Amino acid sequence: MGTRVSVEQHRDDVERLLAGLVGSGSPGDGADGGPSRPTGAHAEAVTVAEALGRVLAADVAAPGPLPRFRNSQMDGFAVRAADVAEASAGTPVMLPVAGEVAARPGRPEPLAPGTAVRIMTGAPVPEGADAVVPVEDTDLGTFNRTGGRPPTARTGRESPLVTAGAGPGDESVATDTVRIRVPRAAGDFVREAGSDVATADLVLRAGTVLAPHHLAAAAACGIGELPVRRRVRVSIVSTGSELVAPGEPAGPGQIWDANAVALAAAVRSAGGVVVVAERVGDDEDAAREALRRAAASADLVITSGGVSQGAHEVVKDVLTDVVFRPVAMQPGGPQGLGRLDGTPVLTFPGNPVSTQVSFVVFLRDVLRRAGGLPPVGEPRATLGPEGVPAAGLTSPGGRRQFLRGRVSDGVAGDGAAGRPAPAAGTSPGGARRPVVDVVGGPGSHLVASMAAADVLIDVPADVTRLGVGDEVTVLPL
Numbered sequence: 299m300g301t302r303v304s305v306e307q308h309r310d311d312v313e314r315l316l317a318g319l320v321g322s323g324s325p326g327d328g329a330d331g332g333p334s335r336p337t338g339a340h341a342e343a344v345t346v347a348e349a350l351g352r353v354l355a356a357d358v359a360a361p362g363p364l365p366r367f368r369n370s371q372m373d374g375f376a377v378r379a380a381d382v383a384e385a386s387a388g389t390p391v392m393l394p395v396a397g398e399v400a401a402r403p404g405r406p407e408p409l410a411p412g413t414a415v416r417i418m419t420g421a422p423v424p425e426g427a428d429a430v431v432p433v434e435d436t437d438l439g440t441f442n443r444t445g446g447r448p449p450t451a452r453t454g455r456e457s458p459l460v461t462a463g464a465g466p467g468d469e470s471v472a473t474d475t476v477r478i479r480v481p482r483a484a485g486d487f488v489r490e491a492g493s494d495v496a497t498a499d500l501v502l503r504a505g506t507v508l509a510p511h512h513l514a515a516a517a518a519c520g521i522g523e524l525p526v527r528r529r530v531r532v533s534i535v536s537t538g539s540e541l542v543a544p545g546e547p548a549g550p551g552q553i554w555d556a557n558a559v560a561l562a563a564a565v566r567s568a569g570g571v572v573v574v575a576e577r578v579g580d581d582e583d584a585a586r587e588a589l590r591r592a593a594a595s596a597d598l599v600i601t602s603g604g605v606s607q608g609a610h611e612v613v614k615d616v617l618t619d620v621v622f623r624p625v626a627m628q629p630g631g632p633q634g635l636g637r638l639d640g641t642p643v644l645t646f647p648g649n650p651v652s653t654q655v656s657f658v659v660f661l662r663d664v665l666r667r668a669g670g671l672p673p674v675g676e677p678r679a680t681l682g683p684e685g686v687p688a689a690g691l692t693s694p695g696g697r698r699q700f701l702r703g704r705v706s707d708g709v710a711g712d713g714a715a716g717r718p719a720p721a722a723g724t725s726p727g728g729a730r731r732p733v734v735d736v737v738g739g740p741g742s743h744l745v746a747s748m749a750a751a752d753v754l755i756d757v758p759a760d761v762t763r764l765g766v767g768d769e770v771t772v773l774p775l
């Protein structure tokens with residue numbers, strides 16, 4: 299065992315070990331403090347359908363205008379606004395209907411003055427037309443076959459339009475007409491090309507975590523692939539002959555492997571991708587093989603267990619290019635960092651809370667930065683009364699302690715144990731500080747209690763006592 303190092307020192311060493319994964323183009327690297335371009339090695343193209351949840355690696359500009367062409371906002375009639383300027387319910391304007399434009403491939407004929415064309419929502423507005431009259435504002439009311447004028451009133455044509463006789467007895471040249479009851483101004487119900495986004499305008503900003511509405515915009519622009527940050531490939535090896543997979547029966551002396559699941563989930567939520575997740579017993583040869591397989595396909599290997607002072611510390615025994623040393627923290631004291639076949643390796647202690655705390659303290663933000671995500675942040679909070687003895691909390695001097703806590707947004711609890719509840723504090727900027735209560739004990743095996751927590755309470759190494767109302771830093775889980 300090496301000499302005890304501080305959390306800060308170990309964190310710096312982890313960052314140095316993983317510097318190659320982070321590269322340039324992390325949030326905040328840009329000249330204006332905004333996101334910048336990642337280097338080629340840190341970006342890849344994926345189809346727009348696969349891009350959900352990925353981090354955009356570069357700004358995306360519109361390759362063309364949206365809408366692509368001038369189109370109708372309503373089902374109705376495309377007209378010249380000047381032709382219907384005098385329309386009213388009492389004196390409708392009657393226009394011959396020259397045809398129909400639907401939302402279909404093709405280009406419509408220009409509109410002749412003094413005529414109208416039936417037009418459907420999204421269909422291109424013909425040249426010469428500058429307004430659309432919704433069908434509800436005409437004598438038709440609707441184009442629906444079932445919802446319009448009663449069949450008896452129809453002319454027998456597909457569209458129930460009034461017949462305006464072209465000449466006595468000459469039904470064959472009857473012209474469809476429409477009576478328009480509402481005046482319209484130029485531009486009414488017309489969606490201009492480029493009114494959403496113009497060619498070359500920014501549609502999606504680098505650094506965006508792509509959600510469905512971002513993908514919709516890209517797809518609408520005709521973009522089939524998006525440049526995204528490459529995800530860090532992580533292998534996870536949990537060690538211990540006592541471990542069995544969750545869902546399998548556990549015999550005497552066996553326990554279910556919580557750490558492989560916890561670490562894989564933590565990696566994914568920090569933007570990484572898990573390429574190998576293996577469980578190995580305390581057999582050195584098997585562990586060596588598993589670790590080499592894990593290192594071969596990954597940018598980083600994380601192990602759990604096998605690093606303290608026992609007789610079967612397989613991780614310690616196998617990884618010769620790793621420095622094992624105690625870090626001045628609890629939980630998560632025994633740590634190691636180094637390489638296997640050139641791949642960076644971090645070894646986390648096996649106690650399940652220790653493994654999870656190690657990830658949050660040493661790796662979470664490095665992975666996030668590598669994937670183009672911002673750090674989680676470490677807000678301040680006021681210590682509430684729950685879980686705090688009357689004499690205050692004690693913490694071992696010389697070790698940074700990470701207690702489990704639950705944050706409430708206002709005044710804490712009800713003054714447990716007869717003590718007054720603290721008022722939520724106020725930060726120097728005037729922002730209201732949340733209250734955090736301690737949940738569960740400090741033991742590093744209390745994995746179920748940890749599920750009740752939503753933060754870690756960070757108790758500095760030089761603080762040995764904490765009281766209700768004290769200000770603390772919390773690390774969101």
Ligand SMILES: Nc1nc2c(c(=O)[nH]1)N[C@H]1C(S)=C(S)[C@@H](COP(=O)(O)OP(=O)(O)OC[C@H]3O[C@@H](n4cnc5c(N)ncnc54)[C@H](O)[C@@H]3O)O[C@H]1N2
Nearest residue numbers: 536538555556557603604605606607631647648649650652
């Ligand atoms: N003599 C000493 N003993 C211990 C020390 C020490 O300094 N001197 N440190 C203690 C601390 S602190 C920790 S943390 C643990 C670290 O132990 P290991 O990393 O070697 O882990 P294991 O011995 O394999 O397991 C510890 C504990 O956690 C359980 N475990 C392991 N893996 C999993 C898993 N995947 N899922 C759920 N639970 C797991 C395991 O059964 C043990 O109970 O060492 C202390 N001892």
Ligand code: MOO
Nearest residue numbers: 629630631652742
């Ligand atoms: O460091 Mo161990 O993680 O205290 O239990």
